Amino acid sequence: MSGPSDYQPSHPALQWIERRLPIIGLIHSSFVVYPTPRNLNYWWTFGAILSFMLGMQILTGVILAMHYTPHADLAFKSVELIVRDVNYGWLLRNMHACGASMFFFAVYVHMLRGLYYGSYKEPREVLWILGVIIYLLMMATGFMGYVLPWGQMSFWGATVITNLFSAVPYFGESIVTLLWGGYSVGNPTLNRFFSLHYLLPFLIAGVVVLHVWALHVAGQNNPDGVEPKTEKDTVPFTPHATIKDGFGVACFLLLYAWFIFYMPNYLGDADNYIPANPGVTPPHIVPEWYYLPFYAILRSIPNKLAGVIGMFSAIIVLVFLPWLDSAKTRSSKYRPLAKQFFWIFVVVCILLGYLGAQPPEGIYVVAGRVLTVCYFAYFLIVLPLLARIEKPRPVPNSISEAILAKSGKAVASIAVALVAAGALLVGTLQDARAEEGGTKPPGNSWSFAGPFGKYDRGALQRGLKVYKEVCSNCHGLSYVAFRNLAEAGGPGYSTAQAAAFASEYKIKDGPNDAGDMFERPGRPADYFPSPFPNEQAARAANGGAAPPDLSLITKARSYGRGFPMFIIDFFSQYQEQGPDYVSAVLQGFEDKVPEGVSIPEGSYYNKYFPGHAIKMPKPLSDGQVTYDDGSPATVAQYAKDVTTFLMWTAEPHMEARKRLGLQVFVFLIIFAFLMYFTKKKVWADSH
């Protein structure tokens, strides 16, 4: 992309093509001989990482779309069926969902790198603005993608975000109706979001081509911010940059795989495992972590319209950055004041992200306002002012000279620590649904916890018995089919046993030739029948509170771990908040209501239930279910077994996930080492 190439392929067939379409020459000049500054550090590999992630998201997304149903009544179920029934569907879904977070993580590093090293300055203004456009498109794509699973947080996130446009004077309401395609968020909204979510990544890819084109015209910036002057200042793109990028991608994949295989729900919200319900609002509506700083800005401004303007200007201000910062020195390496303010700005962004996840009350509101002012002050006051008053340190004459006087290692490591800490800080947003007003559930030692966790077969079989004899009177298990009982990683029944189990159930089928519905014995392909025909019937039969379906309950319930536990959880792979909560609620019934707590008529006191007043009577008592294998018939044992069983119903492929994870990690670590040593060899005489 840097002008006409004089490259000639050696093979006559390629020469024939090259004369008609010089595409091989284009690739050769752009990605092989293209001169790249030899002092680039690893922060520059994030461009390649982002290209890789875009490709990954498009690839996994296209396959997911083949199995997904964009309809308000079917979307949630179709996503669950992808995870349960499609070959490696759980992997595709985790790759795509965690991939979005990784994509944003990489883009934030990429943007902050541009900010620190002044990559937006003359002559790279258009390159920078194209980047801001890509970022805006990414935000729109990410938001619409989050709506597609049609869980509670999808639905309410869509409601809150589309309602932002109602702040526009005069046209607000019409704009919102246009976005919805109806009078509220509903099926037409889901359909158009799916269409746009499929379209936008290709637009992103288009703008990325322009971005790379502009990059290859202006040339890459570098940590010292001086333009390459001689041959000695650059190295050819291939092999030097390609191998270095390859190593960067391999390291990034390690982080990505950690999420995919071991912490797939760490960045998600438990509420999104509850199907969308337009009649019930979740207690805290929180966007995905990557939008949190902007959400905090929105909420810290008390006026609705001003809040919306503030939020959008926080992004649009980036477009004007090349002109706001008119300092001649590019790199903050040589700008002592700009460097300090940059790190203050990073901290401000991380704190804003933290506040975006907190309820907007008391001190959080005040802090949000102060930080919003700081955010804008950095762009509108600090940078223009620094350009006038700061005395930069002398810049080296050339890149070669800079390499001889090498420094700045410490900055990189501080940056790594800060960025990682920041990502984690804003990263954990486990919903507070189970936490409010409740005691935190005690931890348990689950057989399925940790990187090598497996389900305890005996516990699964006993849990199934408890479910069948007790829970199934009120609770459905509608995503689980009888055939699943015979699948690998499950309770370990044979196909014949599963079929026999199924035949004990009566399944409604039809209509037959006479047009009537009839009952027949269950088959392995049938799903567990629900005890009530619909939600209204369930509600009416249970004093107004419908017993939830239990298929996903251990993933749909959670409680806040608080700082700093959630950071430790990331490394210890603790993700059993759901099972801990379910097991605690089953054992948390107490006859004696503590003083100061009033329990309404028809409710029961439960120590761990949010608000303590639960409609479900104490379900389990000692000796209620007879075990054949000699396990103790106690409530504690029942709770443990049934929770293990419900963890399996929520995640039937967990064992496969953890097993594949181990294999992938072994491969990636070896691959990363190979890349590292190859890179060292290639760069041996370039440093």
Added chain:
Amino acid sequence: MNPDASTIAAGAPIEVDLSPVAEGQDIKVFWRGKPIYISHRTKKQIDEARAVNVASLPDPQTDEARVKSGHEQWLVVIGICTHLGCIPIAHEGNYDGFFCPCHGSQYDSSGRIRQGPAPANLPVPPYQFVSDTKIQIG
């Protein structure tokens, strides 16, 4: 991209029978995908709503302007918080009215904003009384 014909048709007016709603109770019906709260207010709730100094409200509006005269006991409001669109819970909060769990806005027994970040009162949908015990919304 505006609503299609079937969506518009489904958004036609609906009739709601009020006779089963006892005093102090309220029901939630859906119209155009939006929850509509119909409250059968108690004498106390009506008095509270009328006793307040209208000028002191964030969005000044009298209770009389928000209900149909002759049917003061019935409050009909769209149950969507004017802040960011969550659904407030009826019979909660400090004002005998509605409480929004998302960002803590509180509405009184007339659906007027009293406390919290919401900028406006809960909107009153277009409706009229067809008979003494039946209303038509829309």
